[in-house]
Amino acid sequence: MDASLLTIQPNAPDPIYRQIVEQLRRLIASGQLTSGELLPSVREVAGFHAINPMTVSRAYGMAEAEGLLERLRGKGMAVAATRRTVQSESQRMALLESQLQELARHANELELPAEPVLRRLAKLLGD
Amino acid sequence: MDASLLTIQPNAPDPIYRQIVEQLRRLIASGQLTSGELLPSVREVAGFHAINPMTVSRAYGMAEAEGLLERLRGKGMAVAATRRTVQSESQRMALLESQLQELARHANELELPAEPVLRRLAKLLGD
DNA sequence: CCAAGTGTATTGTTGTATTGATACACATGG
DNA sequence: CCATGTGTATCAATACAACAATACACTTGG
Numbered sequence: 001m002d003a004s005l006l007t008i009q010p011n012a013p014d015p016i017y018r019q020i021v022e023q024l025r026r027l028i029a030s031g032q033l034t035s036g037e038l039l040p041s042v043r044e045v046a047g048f049h050a051i052n053p054m055t056v057s058r059a060y061g062m063a064e065a066e067g068l069l070e071r072l073r074g075k076g077m078a079v080a081a082t083r084r085t086v087q088s089e090s091q092r093m094a095l096l097e098s099q100l101q102e103l104a105r106h107a108n109e110l111e112l113p114a115e116p117v118l119r120r121l122a123k124l125l126g127d
Numbered sequence: 128m129d130a131s132l133l134t135i136q137p138n139a140p141d142p143i144y145r146q147i148v149e150q151l152r153r154l155i156a157s158g159q160l161t162s163g164e165l166l167p168s169v170r171e172v173a174g175f176h177a178i179n180p181m182t183v184s185r186a187y188g189m190a191e192a193e194g195l196l197e198r199l200r201g202k203g204m205a206v207a208a209t210r211r212t213v214q215s216e217s218q219r220m221a222l223l224e225s226q227l228q229e230l231a232r233h234a235n236e237l238e239l240p241a242e243p244v245l246r247r248l249a250k251l252l253g254d
Numbered sequence: 255c256c257a258a259g260t261g262t263a264t265t266g267t268t269g270t271a272t273t274g275a276t277a278c279a280c281a282t283g284g
Numbered sequence: 285c286c287a288t289g290t291g292t293a294t295c296a297a298t299a300c301a302a303c304a305a306t307a308c309a310c311t312t313g314g
Contacts, residue, residue, distance in 0.1 A: 007232075013140075013141060014140060015271075015272060015273090016272085016273085017272080017273095022233075023236060026233060026236035026237045027236055029237055030236065030237045030238035030239075031238070032236070032238065041289080041290065041291085042290085042291065042292090043289090043290090043291095051273085052272095052273060052274050052275085053274095053291090053292095054273075054274070054275085054292075054293095055272080055273065055274085056291095057291060057292060058272095058273095058292095060291075060292095061291085061292080071290090071291070072281095072290090073280065073281055073282090073290075073291085074280065074281025074282050074289075074290055074291090075281080075282075075289090075290065076289090076290055076291075077290090077291080089239065089243060092237045092238075092239055093239065093243060093244070093247060095233075095237060096230070096233060096234060096237065096239070096244065096247075097247075099229075099230055099233065100230070100244075100247055100248050100251055101251060102226075103223070103226055103227070103230060103248065103251075104248065104251035104252050105134075106153060106222075106223060106226065107223060107252060108252075109150060109153035109154055109157065109159070110153045110156055110157045110219045110222060110223065111157035111158070111159065111219075112157075112216065112219055112220065112223070113216075114249060114252035114253060116216060116220060117220070117223065117227075117248070117252065118245055118248060118249055118252070120220060120223075120224075120227055121227050121230065121231065121244070121245060121248065122241060122245055124227055124228060124230075124231035125231050125234060125235075125241035125244065125245070126241060137302095142300080142301055142302080143301085143302075144301085144302090168259080168260065168261080169260085169261065169262090170259090170260090170261095178302080178303090179302060179303050179304075180261090180262095181262080181263095181302080181303075181304085182301085182302060182303080184261060184262060184263095185262095185302095187261075187262095188261085188262080198260090198261070199260085199311090200260075200261085200309090200310055200311060201259075201260050201261090201309095201310050201311025201312055202259090202260060202311070202312075203259090203260055203261075204260090204261075
């Protein structure tokens with residue numbers, strides 16, 4: 001994996017370390033990061049995105065605590081061996097559930113009918 | 128409007144005052160709060176949700192700065208007179224756009240096909 | 255007039271989150 | 285062996301959010 005594959009928005013509402021953890025969670029669930037694959041070093045990621053190495057380290061540490069990554073002493077962090085298989089579609093859907101619920105709540109507060117919302121999302125998903 | 132209509136999650140990632148402002152924005156855009164309608168007092172909202180009155184005041188102040196509310200001295204806050212008409216569907220859709228984009232990005236990272244995502248959202252919107 | 259209701263400015267405190275700078279322990283690989 | 289690469293513990297610096305307790309200016313309604 002290359003450091004450039006991580007999307008980081010320094011001015012986003014949620015902190016950088018969480019952006020990283022959540023992206024790792026999804027990339028691993030989908031199999032874009034495969035078991036045993038070595039991640040870019042904290043300094044590499046930090047240098048590329050002009051952020052502090054400790055911020056990356058914190059993200060890696062949380063991902064390890066979550067069981068996503070494991071540390072290879074002296075080599076770096078790798079996708080955990082327990083993540084052998086791509087998660088099922090329903091398992092991956094579960095990772096979107098809360099976001100979908102929040103979206104539905106907002107659409108409801110806006111009194112928007114389902115159709116235009118679904119149409120817009122379909123367009124965004126279809127590229 | 129009744130204080131119980133506001134949804135407040137004290138443990139949510141974004142601060143209480145912003146939750147309030149954003150909800151007001153949507154409720155006004157959809158016409159669920161109509162021009163001139165009086166809002167519950169800061170003490171009323173604060174008491175109902177067990178939060179600090181100043182937190183509510185801060186939210187009201189920001190909503191006023193945004194042109195959503197106007198203050199009626201001695202009476203409280205009311206939906207601004209300039210908000211005479213319900214916003215068009217496309218204007219309300221615009222308030223969902225960034226959230227839709229983020230959702231699409233996450234679905235992509237999860238390598239989820241469009242169909243199950245749209246189906247789940249349709250279910251959530253249809254109640 | 256005046257008690258009771260508005261919102262708000264003020265000051266201070268508390269707790270937490272986020273990022274950063276530095277130094278360290280450790281394993282690797284020539 | 286040891287330079288070089290890992291990750292990270294530690295401490296510090298901010299910034300932010302919420303709360304608390306007042307006090308104040310204002311309007312309403314009796």
